[in-house]
Amino acid sequence: MNCPECDAQVAVPEDAIRGExxxxxxxxxxxxxxxxxxxxxxxLQPAELEQEDWGE
Ligand SMILES: [Zn+2]
Numbered sequence: 794m795n796c797p798e799c800d801a802q803v804a805v806p807e808d809a810i811r812g813e814x815x816x817x818x819x820x821x822x823x824x825x826x827x828x829x830x831x832x833x834x835x836x837l838q839p840a841e842l843e844q845e846d847w848g849e
């Protein structure tokens with residue numbers, strides 16, 4: 794699976810389950826695994842984490 798943001802490879806464990814959060818090693822974004830439809834393939838959705846203060 795590739796990161797929607799930077800297109801880097803995102804490692805998804807073979808036994809990953811829906812709702813699991815994975816991080817992109819390229820840009821550091823976190824994604825939640827979602828299944829769009831029953832029996833369908835897992836896809837990435839930006840994880841709804843609490844907004845972090847990046848100090849800007
Ligand atoms: Zn990325």
